[in-house]
Amino acid sequence: xxxxxxxxxxxxxVYVVVGLVVGVESMGIPLPGEVVLVAAALMASHxxxxxxxxxGISASAGAIIGDSVGYALGKRFGxxxxxxxxxxxxxxxxxDKIGRAQALFERFGAWAVFFGRFVALLRILxxxxxxxxxxxxxxxxxxxxxxxxxxxxxxxxxxxxxxEAAEHYLAEFSWIALVVVLLAVIGFSVRARxxxxxx
Numbered sequence: 001x002x003x004x005x006x007x008x009x010x011x012x013x014v015y016v017v018v019g020l021v022v023g024v025e026s027m028g029i030p031l032p033g034e035v036v037l038v039a040a041a042l043m044a045s046h047x048x049x050x051x052x053x054x055x056g057i058s059a060s061a062g063a064i065i066g067d068s069v070g071y072a073l074g075k076r077f078g079x080x081x082x083x084x085x086x087x088x089x090x091x092x093x094x095x096d097k098i099g100r101a102q103a104l105f106e107r108f109g110a111w112a113v114f115f116g117r118f119v120a121l122l123r124i125l126x127x128x129x130x131x132x133x134x135x136x137x138x139x140x141x142x143x144x145x146x147x148x149x150x151x152x153x154x155x156x157x158x159x160x161x162x163x164e165a166a167e168h169y170l171a172e173f174s175w176i177a178l179v180v181v182l183l184a185v186i187g188f189s190v191r192a193r194x195x196x197x198x199x
Contacts, residue, residue, distance in 0.1 A: 011049045016042050019062035020053055022152070026066025028073065028081070028128050030089050034060075034120070034155070041156045045163025056196075057157035063117065063148030070127020071140055081128050101125045105133055110143035117147035 018040045025033035037059050044052040073081055081100050101122055105112045113130055116122030130140045 009043070009047065009050075011047070011054070012050070014043060015052055015054050015058040021060035022059045023066035023069075025124060025126065026122055026148075026174075027070045028062050030124055033059075033123070037152065037155055038159050042163040044156075047162050052156050053158040055160075056153045059150045059152035059156065063152055064145050067127040067144045067148065068141065069114075069136035071131045071137060071144075072127075074128030074131030078132050081126040081132075097121060098125070101129055102133065105129050110139050113140055113143035114147040114150075117144075117151040118196065 018036055021031050021036045022033040025031040034152045037055070040050070040055045040059075041052060044050040044055050060089065077084075086094065086098075104122070108115075113126050113135075126144065127140075131137075177187075
Protein backbone atom coordinates (compact mmCIF):
# COMPACT_ATOMS: atom_id res chain seq x y z
CA UNK A 1 0.00 0.00 0.00
CA UNK A 2 2.73 2.46 1.00
CA UNK A 3 4.86 1.38 -1.95
CA UNK A 4 1.98 2.10 -4.33
CA UNK A 5 1.35 5.49 -2.68
CA UNK A 6 5.01 6.52 -2.91
CA UNK A 7 5.17 5.60 -6.60
CA UNK A 8 1.91 7.48 -7.26
CA UNK A 9 3.37 10.80 -6.10
CA UNK A 10 4.30 12.88 -9.19
CA UNK A 11 8.00 13.73 -9.06
CA UNK A 12 7.30 17.29 -10.25
CA UNK A 13 5.05 17.82 -7.22
CA VAL A 14 7.86 16.73 -4.90
CA TYR A 15 10.32 19.17 -6.52
CA VAL A 16 7.82 22.05 -6.39
CA VAL A 17 6.95 21.44 -2.72
CA VAL A 18 10.62 21.26 -1.74
CA GLY A 19 11.46 24.45 -3.62
CA LEU A 20 8.44 26.35 -2.26
CA VAL A 21 8.85 25.33 1.39
CA VAL A 22 12.60 25.99 1.42
CA GLY A 23 12.05 29.25 -0.48
CA VAL A 24 9.34 30.57 1.85
CA GLU A 25 11.42 29.60 4.89
CA SER A 26 14.38 31.47 3.41
CA MET A 27 12.24 34.60 2.96
CA GLY A 28 11.86 34.76 6.73
CA ILE A 29 8.75 32.66 7.40
CA PRO A 30 9.51 29.79 9.84
CA LEU A 31 8.59 26.64 7.89
CA PRO A 32 10.23 23.18 8.25
CA GLY A 33 12.40 23.43 5.13
CA GLU A 34 15.02 21.02 6.42
CA VAL A 35 12.43 18.40 7.37
CA VAL A 36 10.79 18.61 3.93
CA LEU A 37 14.19 18.28 2.24
CA VAL A 38 15.06 15.21 4.33
CA ALA A 39 11.71 13.60 3.56
CA ALA A 40 12.08 14.27 -0.18
CA ALA A 41 15.61 12.85 -0.24
CA LEU A 42 14.38 9.71 1.50
CA MET A 43 11.54 9.44 -1.00
CA ALA A 44 14.08 9.68 -3.83
CA SER A 45 15.90 6.66 -2.44
CA HIS A 46 12.70 4.57 -2.69
CA UNK A 47 10.97 6.08 -5.73
CA UNK A 48 12.42 5.37 -9.17
CA UNK A 49 10.91 8.54 -10.67
CA UNK A 50 12.22 11.02 -8.08
CA UNK A 51 15.77 12.14 -8.76
CA UNK A 52 17.95 13.14 -5.80
CA UNK A 53 19.75 15.52 -8.16
CA UNK A 54 16.52 17.41 -8.85
CA UNK A 55 15.58 17.37 -5.17
CA GLY A 56 18.91 19.06 -4.44
CA ILE A 57 18.49 21.51 -7.33
CA SER A 58 14.96 22.41 -6.20
CA ALA A 59 16.09 23.03 -2.63
CA SER A 60 19.11 25.04 -3.80
CA ALA A 61 16.94 27.20 -6.06
CA GLY A 62 14.42 27.73 -3.27
CA ALA A 63 17.19 28.71 -0.86
CA ILE A 64 18.84 31.18 -3.24
CA ILE A 65 15.62 32.78 -4.49
CA GLY A 66 14.01 32.86 -1.04
CA ASP A 67 17.02 34.49 0.58
CA SER A 68 17.18 37.05 -2.24
CA VAL A 69 13.52 37.92 -1.64
CA GLY A 70 14.27 38.17 2.08
CA TYR A 71 17.17 40.49 1.26
CA ALA A 72 14.87 42.68 -0.85
CA LEU A 73 12.31 42.81 1.97
CA GLY A 74 15.02 43.77 4.46
CA LYS A 75 16.27 46.46 2.09
CA ARG A 76 12.77 47.86 1.61
CA PHE A 77 11.39 47.67 5.15
CA GLY A 78 14.54 47.65 7.29
CA UNK A 79 14.14 47.00 11.01
CA UNK A 80 10.34 47.18 10.73
CA UNK A 81 10.34 43.70 9.27
CA UNK A 82 11.74 42.30 12.52
CA UNK A 83 9.09 44.10 14.54
CA UNK A 84 6.39 42.54 12.36
CA UNK A 85 8.04 39.10 12.54
CA UNK A 86 8.33 39.39 16.32
CA UNK A 87 4.57 39.94 16.58
CA UNK A 88 3.69 37.10 14.20
CA UNK A 89 6.33 34.57 15.32
CA UNK A 90 7.49 35.62 18.82
CA UNK A 91 9.24 32.33 19.59
CA UNK A 92 11.49 32.67 16.52
CA UNK A 93 12.04 36.44 16.42
CA UNK A 94 12.44 37.55 20.03
CA UNK A 95 14.67 40.63 20.53
CA ASP A 96 17.28 38.38 22.17
CA LYS A 97 17.47 36.01 19.19
CA ILE A 98 17.58 38.88 16.71
CA GLY A 99 20.38 40.49 18.73
CA ARG A 100 22.46 37.32 18.75
CA ALA A 101 22.00 36.85 15.02
CA GLN A 102 23.02 40.47 14.38
CA ALA A 103 26.15 39.98 16.49
CA LEU A 104 27.12 36.98 14.37
CA PHE A 105 26.57 38.94 11.15
CA GLU A 106 28.62 41.87 12.43
CA ARG A 107 31.48 39.59 13.39
CA PHE A 108 31.56 37.16 10.46
CA GLY A 109 29.83 38.97 7.56
CA ALA A 110 29.51 36.80 4.45
CA TRP A 111 30.68 33.73 6.36
CA ALA A 112 27.61 34.11 8.59
CA VAL A 113 25.46 33.98 5.45
CA PHE A 114 27.23 30.84 4.22
CA PHE A 115 27.24 28.91 7.49
CA GLY A 116 23.89 30.38 8.53
CA ARG A 117 22.27 28.13 5.93
CA PHE A 118 23.05 25.21 8.27
CA VAL A 119 21.50 26.86 11.36
CA ALA A 120 17.71 27.03 11.62
CA LEU A 121 17.34 30.58 12.95
CA LEU A 122 20.03 32.10 10.73
CA ARG A 123 18.56 30.33 7.71
CA ILE A 124 15.35 32.31 8.29
CA LEU A 125 17.03 35.63 9.14
CA UNK A 126 19.90 35.64 6.66
CA UNK A 127 18.39 37.73 3.85
CA UNK A 128 16.65 40.44 5.89
CA UNK A 129 19.58 40.78 8.31
CA UNK A 130 22.20 41.08 5.57
CA UNK A 131 20.19 43.84 3.89
CA UNK A 132 19.45 45.85 7.03
CA UNK A 133 23.12 45.66 8.03
CA UNK A 134 24.22 47.07 4.67
CA UNK A 135 25.89 44.02 3.12
CA UNK A 136 26.35 44.51 -0.63
CA UNK A 137 23.95 42.29 -2.60
CA UNK A 138 26.68 40.81 -4.81
CA UNK A 139 28.63 39.66 -1.76
CA UNK A 140 25.46 38.37 -0.15
CA UNK A 141 24.38 36.50 -3.30
CA UNK A 142 27.73 34.74 -3.64
CA UNK A 143 27.73 33.57 -0.01
CA UNK A 144 24.03 32.74 -0.15
CA UNK A 145 24.34 30.66 -3.33
CA UNK A 146 27.38 28.77 -2.06
CA UNK A 147 25.71 28.06 1.29
CA UNK A 148 22.41 27.07 -0.30
CA UNK A 149 24.03 24.63 -2.72
CA UNK A 150 26.28 23.13 -0.02
CA UNK A 151 23.37 22.73 2.41
CA UNK A 152 20.83 21.40 -0.10
CA UNK A 153 23.27 19.20 -2.00
CA UNK A 154 25.01 17.86 1.09
CA UNK A 155 21.78 17.11 2.95
CA UNK A 156 20.18 15.44 -0.06
CA UNK A 157 23.24 13.29 -0.79
CA UNK A 158 23.70 12.21 2.83
CA UNK A 159 20.03 11.33 3.37
CA UNK A 160 19.78 9.61 -0.03
CA UNK A 161 22.73 7.35 0.82
CA UNK A 162 21.21 6.54 4.22
CA UNK A 163 17.89 5.78 2.54
CA GLU A 164 19.52 3.48 0.00
CA ALA A 165 21.29 1.60 2.80
CA ALA A 166 18.07 1.39 4.81
CA GLU A 167 16.20 -0.06 1.83
CA HIS A 168 18.92 -2.68 1.34
CA TYR A 169 19.00 -3.83 4.95
CA LEU A 170 15.24 -3.59 5.51
CA ALA A 171 14.27 -5.36 2.30
CA GLU A 172 13.24 -8.48 4.23
CA PHE A 173 11.06 -6.46 6.62
CA SER A 174 7.77 -4.70 5.98
CA TRP A 175 7.48 -1.11 4.73
CA ILE A 176 6.34 -0.26 8.25
CA ALA A 177 9.96 -0.60 9.32
CA LEU A 178 10.97 1.82 6.58
CA VAL A 179 8.39 4.33 7.80
CA VAL A 180 9.86 4.04 11.30
CA VAL A 181 13.30 4.87 9.87
CA LEU A 182 11.83 7.85 7.99
CA LEU A 183 10.16 9.21 11.15
CA ALA A 184 13.34 8.65 13.18
CA VAL A 185 15.49 10.58 10.69
CA ILE A 186 12.99 13.44 10.59
CA GLY A 187 12.78 13.42 14.41
CA PHE A 188 16.57 13.62 14.75
CA SER A 189 16.63 16.41 12.17
CA VAL A 190 14.04 18.45 14.09
CA ARG A 191 15.84 17.83 17.39
CA ALA A 192 19.19 18.90 15.93
CA ARG A 193 17.55 21.99 14.43
CA UNK A 194 16.12 23.02 17.81
CA UNK A 195 19.48 22.49 19.51
CA UNK A 196 21.27 24.65 16.93
CA UNK A 197 18.77 27.50 17.30
CA UNK A 198 20.15 30.26 19.58
CA UNK A 199 18.03 30.61 22.71
